[in-house]
Amino acid sequence: MIAPAALLARLQARSREALAALPQWLLRLPLLLARMLFGVVRSAFGRGRPEPHAVARARILLCMLVFAGVYIAIAGRLAMFASAPDGALARRGLGTDAVASARPDILDRNGLVLATDVKSASLFGEPNRIIDVDEAVEALTAVLPDLDGNELRQRLSTKRGFIWLKRDITPQQQREIHNLGLPGIGFMTENRRVYPGGTLGAHVMGSTNIDNQGIAGIEKWVDTGGLADLHLAGFASDRQQEPIELALDLRVQHVLRDELSTAKEKFKAIAAAGTVVDVRTGEIVAMVSLPDFDANDPAKSLDPKNLNRLTTGVFEMGSTFKALTFAMALDSGRFNINSTLDARGALQFGRFRIHDYHAENRVLTLPEVFLYSSNIGTAKMALALGVDAHKAFLSKAGQLDRLRTELPESAAPIVPKRWGELNTATIAFGHGLAVAPLQAVMAVNALVNGGYLIPPTFLKRTPEEAQALAKPIIKPETSAKMRYLLRLNAEKTKLLTTFTGIFPMDNPQYLVLVILDEPQAVEGTYGYATAGWNAAPTTGKIISRIGPMLGIMPRTDLPSPESLLANTTLARAP
Numbered sequence: 001m002i003a004p005a006a007l008l009a010r011l012q013a014r015s016r017e018a019l020a021a022l023p024q025w026l027l028r029l030p031l032l033l034a035r036m037l038f039g040v041v042r043s044a045f046g047r048g049r050p051e052p053h054a055v056a057r058a059r060i061l062l063c064m065l066v067f068a069g070v071y072i073a074i075a076g077r078l079a080m081f082a083s084a085p086d087g088a089l090a091r092r093g094l095g096t097d098a099v100a101s102a103r104p105d106i107l108d109r110n111g112l113v114l115a116t117d118v119k120s121a122s123l124f125g126e127p128n129r130i131i132d133v134d135e136a137v138e139a140l141t142a143v144l145p146d147l148d149g150n151e152l153r154q155r156l157s158t159k160r161g162f163i164w165l166k167r168d169i170t171p172q173q174q175r176e177i178h179n180l181g182l183p184g185i186g187f188m189t190e191n192r193r194v195y196p197g198g199t200l201g202a203h204v205m206g207s208t209n210i211d212n213q214g215i216a217g218i219e220k221w222v223d224t225g226g227l228a229d230l231h232l233a234g235f236a237s238d239r240q241q242e243p244i245e246l247a248l249d250l251r252v253q254h255v256l257r258d259e260l261s262t263a264k265e266k267f268k269a270i271a272a273a274g275t276v277v278d279v280r281t282g283e284i285v286a287m288v289s290l291p292d293f294d295a296n297d298p299a300k301s302l303d304p305k306n307l308n309r310l311t312t313g314v315f316e317m318g319s320t321f322k323a324l325t326f327a328m329a330l331d332s333g334r335f336n337i338n339s340t341l342d343a344r345g346a347l348q349f350g351r352f353r354i355h356d357y358h359a360e361n362r363v364l365t366l367p368e369v370f371l372y373s374s375n376i377g378t379a380k381m382a383l384a385l386g387v388d389a390h391k392a393f394l395s396k397a398g399q400l401d402r403l404r405t406e407l408p409e410s411a412a413p414i415v416p417k418r419w420g421e422l423n424t425a426t427i428a429f430g431h432g433l434a435v436a437p438l439q440a441v442m443a444v445n446a447l448v449n450g451g452y453l454i455p456p457t458f459l460k461r462t463p464e465e466a467q468a469l470a471k472p473i474i475k476p477e478t479s480a481k482m483r484y485l486l487r488l489n490a491e492k493t494k495l496l497t498t499f500t501g502i503f504p505m506d507n508p509q510y511l512v513l514v515i516l517d518e519p520q521a522v523e524g525t526y527g528y529a530t531a532g533w534n535a536a537p538t539t540g541k542i543i544s545r546i547g548p549m550l551g552i553m554p555r556t557d558l559p560s561p562e563s564l565l566a567n568t569t570l571a572r573a574p
Contacts, residue, residue, distance in 0.1 A: 323447055
């Protein structure tokens with residue numbers, strides 16, 4: 001896709017080149033014509049005219065030139081009326097610049113349309129041409145009963161040259177009003193944005209206002225990329241705009257929303273959210289936040305309960321942050337797979353105590369700390385490295401600054417103002433530091449893709465483009481150890497898995513994150529409402545459905561966790 005700003009610059013450059021290529025005599029033509037006209041006028045009306053017949057010839061020639069100029073002006077105006085797009089001349093002639101502008105189509109990664117323009121009629125009035133205001137008000141309100149009659153009468157009683165009466169009316173309403181034959185009442189064809197997928201991808205797409213200008217999501221990003229400037233310059237016609245291709249896969253988006261909706265209802269959660277990300281390129285293949293809204297009804301997006309929890313909400317990410325602590329500890333060299341940590345007693349910080357949810361009350365190996373999700377063991381690893389090292393690693397992993405993507409809507413992380421040992425201890429197992437879930441996903445991607453932090457994107461991105469952006473944060477050997485721990489976690493019979501899934505583990509390609517907000521214990525969960533009983537099985541269902549869509553078929557020859565330790569040959573950059 002050619003960026004709107006680049007297209008504008010290209011058009012300006014071509015205009016200058018075309019002007020420079022014109023013959024010199026053509027550039028001097030206006031000056032020659034002006035001199036000839038001046039000579040004719042002087043001959044016709046100047047003093048000291050020697051011959052009456054010369055004066056007559058000059059006056060006849062002058063009249064011919066005047067008439068020729070008038071006819072040329074009329075012909076040029078007619079040509080402009082014929083070639084201008086619907087509504088453009090009406091906008092200029094009637095003194096309004098609110099006509100909805102054309103926008104490029106937005107497609108998913110497979111070419112399916114996510115957003116497009118359709119033509120619709122809008123009703124306007126010219127009060128200074130209205131003959132009978134009462135008749136016009138009565139007739140219009142009969143066709144459009146939602147118009148306020150008193151307000152309409154007041155607006156049509158002015159002497160203004162143009163007013164909008166109703167934007168985006170139906171074809172049936174247009175026909176009925178046209179048949180009324182009211183002077184001073186007309187129609188203007190505008191572009192209106194429609195989203196064929198409705199709720200699918202609504203949080204990503206965002207919305208446009210009545211003038212078809214982007215006000216949220218990808219739609220707003222399109223305008224900030226220079227589309228508004230092209231509209232002002234008159235270059236953003238339908239023919240000149242190339243479609244925008246997103247990284248979203250509409251098929252995966254449907255599966256993700258379907259499974260999250262089912263889980264939200266089954267576990268009586270107040271909200272649900274999830275995303276599927278390509279760990280090699282940072283492309284966001286799907287993103288869903290429930291409750292959501294129909295993108296064709298953008299007013300619903302203003303409801304606070306419909307916010308995008310993955311980018312505009314911040315949460316304490318719990319076990320997801322534990323994985324970052326393990327990666328930091330292993331990468332430092334202070335700990336290895338065979339290290340042990342004493343988890344026999346709670347950690348005491350003044351009146352605060354840190355204990356394990358499923359206490360083993362014994363010395364644990366490092367893999368056991370991960371498998372049993374030991375808060376005590378995880379906190380001790382972070383404390384052994386120190387507060388400064390902990391803060392530095394989280395900063396390097398992009399967790400202490402606001403995440404920037406194409407979506408304008410984003411939330412800054414909530415970071416402790418005073419960061420001491422107690423903060424490090426609790427943040428180590430995911431409490432005390434709140435980030436946008438997509439921000440945490442970016443860091444987890446790096447734990448499994450060979451150690452490279454890649455900014456997430458909603459646009460299609462090539463492996464070469466991802467490689468140029470990749471920043472190493474852990475060694476490839478550390479990444480292999482993290483895949484080993486994650487694989488161990490998936491093999492356990494006790495349901496203590498987190499809600500982050502990566503597949504396939506021996507060659508990571510995609511990450512699936514599932515969040516259920518305040519799920520309830522239901523029949524079959526034995527009184528539990530933890531992630532292992534709701535978010536984890538939901539993640540498994542999603543992976544089983546989207547895997548074939550993404551070219552990853554079910555396997556019976558699953559790799560052993562030990563084999564993953566030796567696999568450090570993943571691409572050093574995507």
